[in-house]
Amino acid sequence: MPPIVIRTQPDDPTHATPSPTHSRQHSSEQLLPMKRICIVGAGNWGSAAAIIIAENVKKYDYYDDTVNMWVYEEIIDGKKLSEIINEQHINVKYLPDHNLPENIVAVPDLRDAAAGCNVFIFVIPHQFLIRTCKTLKGQIPDDSIAISLIKGIDFNEDGVILMSDIIKRELSIDVSVLSGANIANEIAAGKFCESTIGYNNSDNAIVFFELFNNRNFRISLIKDVEAVQVFGALKNVIALGAGFCDALNMGNNTKAALIRIGLLEMHRFASKYFGPIHDAAMVESCGLADLITTCMGGRNRRVSEAFARAGGKRSWEELEDEMLKGQKLQGTSTVLEVMKILKRDNCLNEFPFIKLIYQIAYEGAAIPTIVDFPDEHAGDALDAPDD
Amino acid sequence: MPPIVIRTQPDDPTHATPSPTHSRQHSSEQLLPMKRICIVGAGNWGSAAAIIIAENVKKYDYYDDTVNMWVYEEIIDGKKLSEIINEQHINVKYLPDHNLPENIVAVPDLRDAAAGCNVFIFVIPHQFLIRTCKTLKGQIPDDSIAISLIKGIDFNEDGVILMSDIIKRELSIDVSVLSGANIANEIAAGKFCESTIGYNNSDNAIVFFELFNNRNFRISLIKDVEAVQVFGALKNVIALGAGFCDALNMGNNTKAALIRIGLLEMHRFASKYFGPIHDAAMVESCGLADLITTCMGGRNRRVSEAFARAGGKRSWEELEDEMLKGQKLQGTSTVLEVMKILKRDNCLNEFPFIKLIYQIAYEGAAIPTIVDFPDEHAGDALDAPDD
Numbered sequence A, B: 001m002p003p004i005v006i007r008t009q010p011d012d013p014t015h016a017t018p019s020p021t022h023s024r025q026h027s028s029e030q031l032l033p034m035k036r037i038c039i040v041g042a043g044n045w046g047s048a049a050a051i052i053i054a055e056n057v058k059k060y061d062y063y064d065d066t067v068n069m070w071v072y073e074e075i076i077d078g079k080k081l082s083e084i085i086n087e088q089h090i091n092v093k094y095l096p097d098h099n100l101p102e103n104i105v106a107v108p109d110l111r112d113a114a115a116g117c118n119v120f121i122f123v124i125p126h127q128f129l130i131r132t133c134k135t136l137k138g139q140i141p142d143d144s145i146a147i148s149l150i151k152g153i154d155f156n157e158d159g160v161i162l163m164s165d166i167i168k169r170e171l172s173i174d175v176s177v178l179s180g181a182n183i184a185n186e187i188a189a190g191k192f193c194e195s196t197i198g199y200n201n202s203d204n205a206i207v208f209f210e211l212f213n214n215r216n217f218r219i220s221l222i223k224d225v226e227a228v229q230v231f232g233a234l235k236n237v238i239a240l241g242a243g244f245c246d247a248l249n250m251g252n253n254t255k256a257a258l259i260r261i262g263l264l265e266m267h268r269f270a271s272k273y274f275g276p277i278h279d280a281a282m283v284e285s286c287g288l289a290d291l292i293t294t295c296m297g298g299r300n301r302r303v304s305e306a307f308a309r310a311g312g313k314r315s316w317e318e319l320e321d322e323m324l325k326g327q328k329l330q331g332t333s334t335v336l337e338v339m340k341i342l343k344r345d346n347c348l349n350e351f352p353f354i355k356l357i358y359q360i361a362y363e364g365a366a367i368p369t370i371v372d373f374p375d376e377h378a379g380d381a382l383d384a385p386d387d
Helices: A044-059 A081-088 A110-114 A126-136 A163-171 A184-188 A202-212 A225-247 A252-273 A279-283 A285-297 A299-309 A316-324 A331-344 A352-362 A367-371 B044-059 B081-088 B110-114 B126-136 B163-171 B184-188 B202-212 B225-247 B252-273 B279-283 B285-297 B299-309 B316-324 B331-344 B352-362 B367-371
Strands: A003-007 A029-033 A035-040 A063-070 A095-099 A104-107 A119-122 A145-148 A154-156 A159-161 A174-179 A193-198 A217-222 B003-007 B029-033 B035-040 B063-070 B095-099 B104-107 B119-122 B145-148 B154-156 B159-161 B174-179 B193-198 B217-222
Touching (some): A035 A044, A035 A110, A044 A063, A044 A095, A044 A104, A044 A119, A044 A184, A044 A202, A081 A104, A095 A184, A104 A110, A110 A126, A119 A126, A119 A202, A126 A163, A145 A202, A163 A174, A163 A225, A174 A202, A174 A225, A174 A285, A193 A202, A193 A225, A193 A285, A193 B252, A225 A279, A225 A331, A225 A352, A225 A367, A252 A279, A252 A285, A252 A352, A252 B279, A252 B285, A279 B252, A279 B279, A285 B252, A285 B285, A299 A316, A299 A331, A352 A367, B035 B110, B044 B063, B044 B095, B044 B104, B044 B184, B063 B110, B095 B184, B110 B126, B119 B126, B119 B202, B126 B163, B145 B163, B145 B202, B163 B225, B174 B202, B174 B285, B193 B202, B202 B217, B225 B252, B225 B279, B225 B285, B225 B299, B225 B331, B225 B367, B252 B279, B252 B285, B252 B352, B252 B367, B279 B285, B299 B316, B299 B331, B352 B367
Parallel strands (some): A035 A063, A119 A145, A145 A174, A193 A217, B035 B119, B063 B104, B119 B145
Antiparallel strands (some): A003 A029, B003 B029, B154 B159, B174 B193
8 A cells, every 4th residue: 555644643642532633734744655445344334434434535645535435236227336326326215315525435345345355344234244254354455443233232141242353353443333323314414413432542533533523413532442332232121221211201310310320330230240430431422322322212211111001911022023114222132131141140139220120021010110219229339339 | 316226337448439328327336426417408408308307307306307498488379488487388389299208397597497406407498598597507517528519600700609608608517519410399399300419528428318319219428528519600601602503403422522522621621620520520420410400401502493493583681581480591601701701711612612602692693503513623622531
């Protein structure tokens, strides 16, 4: 790849956090290799991300203007989706209402899409991740970097499996993650929203900040890949509790209390299984903001409210089929897996809210028990740390 | 006052936070003076607080069962309010739908109400606070303690004046504060909600925890009197921004982003003027939970949405008169005072959201500019600290 000249600032030891406002175009000159982007996935979210990235690469000399986007080929009205994208610059299947910049090139073969690239944006359904990584293995430069936009976490007999760990294990590269209070269609429409990038390596964090941040999609950075992903999965469990609360017409104050308690339990879970997590991670977009929006309008909240209003007469599966038209509830499967871990580790009592949600969702407990927190947790489990 | 025997645990040096679950009824015996409560105020919130306190004092030997409540005397249908309360055990004017426990004694003279008491609950409109304190001065034991449930903060030419500081200055006693996502009528009805007590002295914090915490009104403790009060006032400013967002139908993700950014600016303001504030204070009930509920359903949000929808044709005063029926908007007066301070200290750029709110509210800026955050704040002012 052609090297280009950019300027970097010397490290500032007073800043532990990389600051994207320290532009890499000032101070001492040095040679950096050109960066070329491959977006691995072309669904709704992948296409929205492509729009942002394809505009941002034009701002910097050291990104190749051409952005490859791997498209899992489909035939739409007799024509290949990749060809439609390259000719009409619209993803007619997954993001039909927005034009794609012309520097996005759809490529139906994954290895072709990856060829020459060293920055990978993973944005595919999680069940395809391992297979996709295996296809890329040995095909990409050793100093490649990646970011995962994939929703959800997996579980096995050992506990939680993070998408970032799968990519790292399969490809031996540094992996950042992005998650926050935003949905693809609103981002594509330029509505103001935020997201959080969790990183390990601050140089790579700055790359992804440059690729994603823009005036209406504001990125903040935290040095915590695990919290971002755990929060993104557990919010759907808390949203079940919010739905139960809504079915009881308990009012805004009770709901705000449950959102708060849920956030603390999300943080406690992440801290327990992924080392200490800074309190400040909770007030990131991937924490409280995504939790607020999921507890106000998301599908998990909506189906959960319907479950509660049906008074035990309708199953989760039945409501899911009827209300989500092929989409899946994430909160119900996640709470089942989380409970297995908490029971195994004998620490259910540290998570009274998740336990109450589970008992209503799967053990027939009455809906009003959603606020039956045990007395021994008063001023203890419900307490945020204050030192 | 009669001394009573209670048992206390030795201090546990591993706990910086006083844990109310360490009951004071175990371990080594010691004599503690009897505590006797005076609730200074008998409005809606004072009466709801009286219900909780009057039930809680019965659980502990070292509280006098009788709880005095100072009632500013009024004549209701020809009869004194204090007499109605003492005979019918209902505050017919301010909390008509709930019975008061019989161990609440209404006392119309403040000095009579305070006589023999050493624990004071201040719950009066803030404009009466100085006068009330001056009446009590010299009339109460030196080792008395107080808690303020008073909403809002004041301002003078030097900046912010906290209610706790007024009480402390006038009476020379330790003052805690209580604030959170709750309203008096819901508390009185036993709806589940939470609140935060901010304290300086951990022994006193435990007293107030015992007096307020119950199964449906959960208290957590933070060693920060200032943050609790500043958050309680600034939330009303942020709610104006939420109302503008609602008028634009911007959707849950944008609103969640603005709530999050608002919380960070509340924290930044408290930190700037009252020393460093722990990040964890933001996730207290007095922080994010109260902010959520204020931005979802409060009067400031509601009038602000109407202001925005009127497109500059109606003034705050006109809408306040029409929509609030004698109640006052707090967000508008607070943002005016806050802006004076930030301008004086030349740090407006650290508070881009408060500045945008002010510009729309008072300088005729267009409503959609509510998300016009300056570029230089990307990944900086909008960033939460992560270390």
